[in-house]
Amino acid sequence: MQKHTISVLVENRFGVLARVAGLFSGRGYNIDSLTVAETESPDVSRMTIAVRGDEKILEQITKQLNKLIDVIKVSDITAEDHVERELALIKVSANRGTRVEIIQIVNIFRCHIVDVSPEALVIEATGDEEKIEAIINLLKPYGIRELVRTGKAAITRG
8 A cells, every 4th residue: 555645734723633533533544643733823733644545545535634624725745745754752772882882873864862861862863754764773772662753744845
């Protein structure tokens, strides 16, 4: 199944997120990731929804989203020229023997260490999905204690 990135502008009101999520769950569509936040206008929020499916499923999702009263605009930006990023916070075990190696990996990926303790480092990584997956895979052998990811945030270019 093909991955799609859907950008949805919605009214910034109580319950809108629940209605959109309910639409997906009610029809048996899984959301790979979902980010939502206020836009440059405080009355409007932008949702970036990552889903998998063929063209028929995507068309059904788009039609159903457009029927929701709080939805302003739905765009599948997968094929459009766009920028997308994720944020990951990764807490990895680090001792005297491994700390230098982990810092080298962080520097190669242009990430940031945002917290240090005697036994762990917390790393902030931003980038596309592939970059996030790559650094996670390189850090796994050191022992990832906790991991949190935002999911995609995406916007079209130009």
